Amino acid sequence: MTSALDATDSAPTHAELVRRTVNALGRIAHTDDWTKGMSIHYYLTYALHAGRGAYVVRAPLLWIDEWRRRWMAAREEGDQAAMATEKRYLHEQVLAALGSDPGVQVELWSRLPRWEEQGRRTLTASDIRKALGLGEEFRAWTEGLEAAGPRFDPFPVPGIPEGDELIALMEELRIPREDHADIAAAVDAVTDADSPWLWLLKRTLWLIRSRMGNSLSVPVGPFMSAHGTEGWWFYVVAFLAAAPQVREFHRSIEVPEEISAASLGVLGEKIALYRTGAGYGALVQHNFVMGVFCGRIYRLEQLDCVAWNGEVDVYVPHTAHPLTTVPDQAWADRVHAFLRRLPREYGKGAQWEQSAFTIRVDSWLLDPSLNHYLPEDHELRRFLAGLGNSRSRPDRHLTQDQRGLTAGDREAIQYTFGRYLGDLSDALSLTAETDVQHAVLTHLRAGHHWTRPAAGHSVLAD
Template structure:
């Protein structure tokens, strides 16, 4: 005798729909979501009756309740064979309904996304770590996502374009073409409805959207260097999904198109920077890029400006060649005027702080040793002159890492050579061609290290 399950080969669309429907229902069968509000099995019966009206016979409702009772009992007793048998039974019933009435398929497809998201809500951070093989290093991040996620509001669907549209989006964001195929494959894997990655992706996307323009940070996990391509590109996929909303936010706050494009292009720059040094693409500064996509970091006049409540930290990217910006008081006033257009903490009329607001440059370029290597008329010395009369703060983080480099060393190498290096030996093996490259290496070869002092301009709060 042929069962409904035997028909899956001849009806692949029905089989896929049935599989997803059963998986979603089984995942929420043991939770309050099953009976919350308009019960899930009521919607299932609507689907099985092809949605022919609001009235549904009570007999089918009793049938699905009895199925749930049997499944729950088997689960509580730990009878895995009985649990599997009940799941197969539900699968047969759904397949039979799909085969008996074509109208059921459309009704189930319309209900399925909501059921699947309800099912993912039942997952815990522990479930996700176990399913993905994430160790204790990822506990704080996953638990922060679990705690911060919405309790009742629907999570945003990661709506990422496909095919040529996806390629066009990656081109716009400056992502190297060599990485397009791998990222496209990661998009498919991370957005699969059965993947635990989607639990992480939905919550990350919700946090980016809900905290856009505020100083509230989004929990950011470690770089997943030891995981497969899905984890490797996780944050790139999250940023691709967030990009349309970021552009809407920029338009709503009247951010000029050229500043919006330059700021979002930081994503591609960071991937390309890793590719230049390592020979393959990756995003290891995803915490910094998160600030860009949350509307807190902007590329203004070659410099990356990070907006906080009571100050702005400014960084000099490796792409600022030649560095023509002069960070004087007039420049600081322009940065301040730009950031005041932003909402919430940065909104118009907000009193940021009594007294003075600081716009501060943190960079290896402020290390006084640089003057020993460059001629007086060099562009970098002109940059320093803009901050010459400002208060300076020494670098408080000058310890060398386990690879023999300080944070200032790494920043100097990134700026001068446009690449990451692994350790001091890798840095000293680089070949210098420009004045700046010669300066960076000469300092390191002399047994010295670069520091990252800070200096800024005060802005009166108003």
């Protein structure tokens, strides 16, 4: 056995063949394809027993069926160590087969594509969760990906550039340079042909492409911080892969280049915001960024506009300094005129009156307490004045979270300090330098909390 291992490992083509054969066997071991197609058993057994004719006694095939029994038992028990042991055993057996009869390589190379396709077709959301060690909190997401698209790969993974071209793409999307190396490593790992992450990536990309511009949501999973580089940066890899299709969609509906670039740049801004607060990069607002890459969120006149069918929600990003936009009726009409280029479903429904819907600003900036801390000519008070007497509603989410902060508190800190914070004590420990930062902290230190009211202008839904 040792000589066979050494001899085969010295040939890169043998090593690649062995790796792909072992992975194909592991993927189809638990499916009906195992019993339907005996060719994979035949050729491995033929090689191992140095067969010389077209007939192989069935008895020698028992070795691989016995391996399958052990593999399945370990898989059902979730015993990763036992599965790894069985995979190493199978690897040695395939190496030995190639060593005893190198001619069998021709047959294996010719049949591998079909075996690999069988494996891709039969993988389920449950298989992926087991392979990646994903818990029950990932069930809805993975099953949503499985149910929403075709059962097996309808599209190849869009090519993600390498080297300098990948760096250029990350620069275009404003991803901090400190994170480039880790993201490049994640691209390689997630797009590996044998990686279970590829199952998730392909289905995510298929859904982004199929729902581009419309209001149908794409299933989005939790932040996978405990699942290696691949999990940490999974959605960033997906957005890098989707970027060419998003740009193509933007061109098809005549989105100006500067608006397209600013909108896609939200990806890098969110990563940079997390880095500012935590000291290292991550993307935890991937649900919001998904809306950008599905063509339903745009950066318009400093503001992020989320296009629903019956209304537009507008958010003020932390990068809007100085905030010069005036959210008056003319602004609302311009936003509506831009978004009318979306598919016809945009504009259906009514928010506050028949035949109309609302361009609505949701922000802590609308909290009336802000006026008590800032002079009348301040840019933020001018921003609020633009809303004038537009229809408004109070904040419906006043409850403090388990860490003592309301949604308005967190948004106020993000906007003024560009920081993600853990709890109220973290917020109170900050040092204020600007008048707006002083306003935010003075309000919190007085025992008050920031709210997130909404106000907006109605526009015709023609």
